[in-house]
Amino acid sequence: QVQLVQSGAEVKKPGASLKLSCMASGYPFTSYAVQWVRQAPGQRLEWMGWINGGTGDTKNSQMFQGRLTMTRDTSASTAYMELSSLRSEDTAIYYCARGRGVSSALFDSWGQGTLVTVSS
């Protein structure tokens, strides 16, 4: 079955960078997008961006312009999300999800989430 497995929890200092992974299985990785969404404590889900598993094309929210880089390794069916210049407000659970349908906007399978804590 479709499964997305994310890398483990991270603790980072302000100003540092973060790179998370999302390993997919159970479907053709290059036929779907991988979406990245985060959820800060007590806040609503926030869409970050997506990467096309086949072409590698990316689209990200303006909120993360200049700080967010998404890549993928098709041989490993793995997507990566890198966020730089971390600040305390980046403390959140980060999810990857498979994107399906129009604009890959149906998030039909999710990873288990990665807790990221940014603290000095």
Place this chain on the structure above:
Amino acid sequence: DIQMTQSPSSLSASVGDRVTITCQASQDISNYLNWYQQKPGKAPNLLIYDASDLETGVPYRFSGRGSGTDFTLTISSLQPEDIATYFCQQYDSLPFTFGPGTKVDIK
């Protein structure tokens, strides 16, 4: 950005009750709306897409309606396993945005 609101923010109902959650978009999004269920400590799960289409494997007691700016998610007969937070997501335009969630528990 399109703003999504939901009501109520939380509700308590009895097993077997009909429960309805409302989601409103700040502008017309046609039927480009999804509903998700998130149980405590778990990742979200897609329930409804395109406002009214039931995702494969989701129980038939869940249904969605609406278009334009106003949408509803209905649980026809609330079950104990439906305890969760429900939220909507628009995908009419970028950035995709989510509602704040409606927390459902058993009375």
